[in-house]
């Protein structure tokens with residue numbers, strides 16, 4: 387026991403960031419959401435104004451269009467699950 391509190395395996399591929407800050411294009415409200423790693427999220431209802439966000443053309447999910455961080459598949463491979 388050496389007392390290491392935060393040891394992480396030295397992987398070649400960095401772990402994808404799962405928290406993305408979604409900004410509503412209608413009202414500008416931003417909220418940090420956790421992204422699913424196994425599926426793309428196509429719809430997101432703004433918690434402030436209720437606007438239903440959809441991916442822009444060419445984007446695979448709402449996080450790619452409106453989030454501060456691209457979705458996990460894009461982080462890992464540079465493209466979305468449907469790209």
Ligand SMILES: [Zn+2]
Nearest residue numbers: 410413432435
């Ligand atoms: Zn909104």
